Amino acid sequence: MVDGREWPSDVNLADHLLWRHLREGRGAAVALHYEASVLTYVDVAAMVKRAVSALERAGTMPGDRVLLLLGDTPAFVAAFFGVLHVGAVAVPLSPTLSCDNASEISRRIRPRLCLTDDQFVDKYAAVGLGLERVSRFLEASDEDRPLSEAYRAVDAVAYCLFSSGTTGTPKGIPHRHVDIGVHTSLLAGDPSNEL
DSSP: OBTTBOOOSOOOHHIIIIIHHHHTTOTTSEEEEETTEEEEHHHHHHHHHHHHHHHHHTTOOTTOEEEEEOOSSHHHHHHHHHHHHHTOEEEEOOTTSOHHHHHHHHHHHOOSEEEEOGGGHHHHHTTTOOEEEHHHHHHTSOTTSOOOOOOOOTTOEEEEEEOOOTTSSOOEEEEEHHHHHHHHHHHHTOGGGOO
């Protein structure tokens, strides 16, 4: 119970933050500003659908970890929400992270996929992360494939952030789908914004 309300524990964050806006008629609303571009929920949903298709085509399963060495771009948003939709665990890392730290984190989490932007491929190629260029990965999607149902499981982990490691080895900090859904709903202060 949070804020006197019961919250479902089988929430999917991609559904809560993206797909429900389409269902509720807000597809034309602004979802993302990037440089000089404005992307609507419909625009973002199309990118995420490609990511879901590519992830499913690659055999990504619930609970798999997907390392995201991506800049702050629409491709990151597409990959992140695609990973959440299929029930895998997104592990976003800063592309400024040292090769040693990226390699150590990858060794610890054993990701199914490692997605990166073109400009970071050379930097991380030497550490053997098995990188996929996110641009090529998304191009391999099946545009006509119907969107699968968003994965839901009680207390499922949505993503894992890593500490900076200033006091030792960077530590993984898991975040469940329901935690962020509750947080965003409470911040919105709108009772109709419930999960």
